[in-house]
Amino acid sequence: MSPELDKKLCNKYPELFRDRFGDVTRTAMCWGFQCGNGWYSLIESICEFLMVDVNRLKFRLESDYYSEKAKEEIKLKLIEATKKIPVVVQVKEKFGGLRFYAVGVSEEQIQYIGFVEGFSFRVCEECGAMKDTTVYNIDWVRTLCPFHADEQYGSEAASEYRNRV
Numbered sequence: 001m002s003p004e005l006d007k008k009l010c011n012k013y014p015e016l017f018r019d020r021f022g023d024v025t026r027t028a029m030c031w032g033f034q035c036g037n038g039w040y041s042l043i044e045s046i047c048e049f050l051m052v053d054v055n056r057l058k059f060r061l062e063s064d065y066y067s068e069k070a071k072e073e074i075k076l077k078l079i080e081a082t083k084k085i086p087v088v089v090q091v092k093e094k095f096g097g098l099r100f101y102a103v104g105v106s107e108e109q110i111q112y113i114g115f116v117e118g119f120s121f122r123v124c125e126e127c128g129a130m131k132d133t134t135v136y137n138i139d140w141v142r143t144l145c146p147f148h149a150d151e152q153y154g155s156e157a158a159s160e161y162r163n164r165v
Contacts (some may be wrong), residue, residue, distance in 0.1 A: 001036065001040065002090050006033050013050075015054070015082070016086065018085070019081070019087055027087075028092075031055075034090075034091065036126045037126035037127070038042065038125045038128035039123060039125050042098055043091060043098070048131060049112045053081045057074055061074050061078065070126040072124070084104065085104070086105045087102060087103045089103055093142070096137075097120045098120035099117060124143060124144050124148055124158070126148040127145060129146060131145065132146050133145050134146075
C-alpha cells in the first residue's frame with residue numbers, strides 16, 4: 001500500500017494501529033500494510049466496524065440531547081470501550097486474498113473480518129475494481145481486474161483467464 005494511504009489509515013485509526021511501528025517481536029505492522037491500494041476501502045470498512053462502539057459513544061458525548069448526568073455515564077462507558085479496542089498486528093495479501101489479523105477482537109468482529117476477507121477475492125487489489133476481477137495464479141496468486149492482470153502478466157493473464165471459463 002502506498003505510504004500516503006498507510007498514513008491516512010494510521011491517522012484515522014490511531015487506537016487500532018498503535019503498534020504500527022512496534023517491535024518486530026510483537027507485531028508484523030512494523031512492515032506496514034502488505035497489500036495493494038485497491039483494498040484500502042475494505043481495510044477501512046473493517047476499521048470502522050472495530051471502532052463502532054467507541055465512535056457511537058463519542059457521538060453521544062458530543063450531542064446536546066443528553067443531560068450532564070447521562071453524559072457522565074457515557075464517559076464511563078467510553079473509558080471501558082476504549083480499553084477493549086483491538087490491536088491490529090498484520091494486514092497483508094495471502095493467496096490472492098486480504099488477511100487482517102488483530103488481537104482482542106470479539107466473535108462478532110471476527111465474523112465481520114472473515115466476511116470482508118472473503119469479499120476481497122472479488123476486488124482488484126491494485127485499483128479496487130470489482131468488474132471481471134479474477135484470482136490469477138501466475139508465479140504469485142493475485143486478485144486483479146483485467147487491466148491490472150494484463151499490465152502485470154500480459155498475454156499470459158488472458159490465457160489463464162480463458163482456461164478457467
